[in-house]
Amino acid sequence: MTNGKRLELVRGLGAWTSAAIVVGTMIGTGIFLKPAEMAADAGSVVIVFAAWIVGGGLSLFGALAFAELGAAIPEAGGEYAYLRRGLGPMWGFLFGWMHSIVGRPASMASIAAGLLRFCGFLVPAIAAPIFTRQISMPFSHAASAFIFTWAQPLAVVALVVLTFINYFGVRIGGRVQVILTIIKITSVAAIIIFAFALARPGGAGFHPFLPSSYGAATLTGFFGALAASLWAYDGWEDLNLVGSEVEDPQRNIPRALIFGVLFCSAIFMLFSAASHWVLPFATLARSEHVASDVVAGISGRNAALWVTLAMAVSALGTLNASTLSGARVPYAMARDGIFFRKTAGIHPRFRTPAGALVFECVLASVFALTGTFEELTSLFIFAAWIFYGLAVVAMMRMRGTEADLPRPYRCWGYPWVPVAFVMGAVALTITLWLARPVRSSIGLALILSGLVFYRNWRKKLSSTS
Numbered sequence: 001m002t003n004g005k006r007l008e009l010v011r012g013l014g015a016w017t018s019a020a021i022v023v024g025t026m027i028g029t030g031i032f033l034k035p036a037e038m039a040a041d042a043g044s045v046v047i048v049f050a051a052w053i054v055g056g057g058l059s060l061f062g063a064l065a066f067a068e069l070g071a072a073i074p075e076a077g078g079e080y081a082y083l084r085r086g087l088g089p090m091w092g093f094l095f096g097w098m099h100s101i102v103g104r105p106a107s108m109a110s111i112a113a114g115l116l117r118f119c120g121f122l123v124p125a126i127a128a129p130i131f132t133r134q135i136s137m138p139f140s141h142a143a144s145a146f147i148f149t150w151a152q153p154l155a156v157v158a159l160v161v162l163t164f165i166n167y168f169g170v171r172i173g174g175r176v177q178v179i180l181t182i183i184k185i186t187s188v189a190a191i192i193i194f195a196f197a198l199a200r201p202g203g204a205g206f207h208p209f210l211p212s213s214y215g216a217a218t219l220t221g222f223f224g225a226l227a228a229s230l231w232a233y234d235g236w237e238d239l240n241l242v243g244s245e246v247e248d249p250q251r252n253i254p255r256a257l258i259f260g261v262l263f264c265s266a267i268f269m270l271f272s273a274a275s276h277w278v279l280p281f282a283t284l285a286r287s288e289h290v291a292s293d294v295v296a297g298i299s300g301r302n303a304a305l306w307v308t309l310a311m312a313v314s315a316l317g318t319l320n321a322s323t324l325s326g327a328r329v330p331y332a333m334a335r336d337g338i339f340f341r342k343t344a345g346i347h348p349r350f351r352t353p354a355g356a357l358v359f360e361c362v363l364a365s366v367f368a369l370t371g372t373f374e375e376l377t378s379l380f381i382f383a384a385w386i387f388y389g390l391a392v393v394a395m396m397r398m399r400g401t402e403a404d405l406p407r408p409y410r411c412w413g414y415p416w417v418p419v420a421f422v423m424g425a426v427a428l429t430i431t432l433w434l435a436r437p438v439r440s441s442i443g444l445a446l447i448l449s450g451l452v453f454y455r456n457w458r459k460k461l462s463s464t465s
Helices: 015-026 030-042 045-072 079-086 089-122 151-167 170-198 216-233 249-278 281-286 290-299 301-326 328-335 354-370 373-401 416-435 437-464
Strands: 129-136 143-149
Touching (some): 015 170, 015 249, 030 045, 030 089, 030 216, 030 249, 030 281, 045 216, 045 249, 079 373, 089 151, 089 301, 089 328, 089 354, 089 437, 151 170, 151 301, 151 354, 170 249, 216 249, 216 373, 216 416, 249 290, 281 290, 290 301, 301 354, 328 354, 373 416
Antiparallel strands (some): 129 143
């Protein structure tokens, strides 16, 4: 019974759970799958590590800015709340629409696809096609093959299971997150230690060390590798989405964000170095299971099977964190009357945004059935980084419009750090659009399509007020 009172979310995420959400989301599928894509795009070791360093720097700058926002405005929805206050209701809505319709479903689906790629190493039948269909391309005599494998419906099963867990309470989802994060950190650390301790350094993984030439192709390769690295780094901002459920958010949000990004940056670069230490560069660029191939190169396939199982658990941890945090945006929007009403409901017993959890699960399942890992991640990065940059612009604007707002933490290096982050976000989104114009344009069209719904919901609010 609620005695007529409006149900609210509960602050059930402590310091360790907050840190586990940041680290557990960042260390997921990306670090184990993206090194191959980065090597293929970059073409040399220097460009690969330049992408890791720049991606880590951008993520840290973003975390420093979001730490100020999260400590000052610890509300459900993260960027949705910041953009509403800093730039206006329409910008908050556009973020929420992008996040709920495109960004988070694509992210969850890509994580689930990565999870099933690990499982396909353990059970090759998972990658077996159920059916294949040739699709004619418009204005071209070429055709594209659509391959539907067992991995796609199994990815949907994973999405449903994690949604089910988070349906029953934020504390349960948080405890699961802590356990899975411990498993994944232990697994990654073991791979790094064994790679350097047991593998014979042949040097092939560090050749070519420098690009064969410098020009437009090198720059394109760098930005392709950077986009891949940013998928691995992505997740540092997820804690802000559950700001209304973090205990002592003025302290826990900044600490978890900043130290989480620094910790993960070190892990990612060490893991990448270990991969190049063990595998020849060309082999790494072609690998579909980098971590498993690294361990197989050291101790054989049996050891690789155990590591791949740990990687699958790691992906589960990232999917759990993504599921836990993602539903808070449609919930916050629906609570304000500018999203589908069913997503505003809070379960009277479990105090979770039950309707929003189911909504995100359904959309993510559709993405999982229709896209591949690489296509989904590129779509997500393009859409998400537009609003990461806008949220930091909102932070800088609120320094003037809400000068009296209590700010328990202030962004280090202001204004240079947030300005550098915004410039990086603009450069990245433009480059991604130029590299993948069709998919990026589809993502942009989906974002702008929300304006039609926004006008309709705003009219309904005006008529009832």
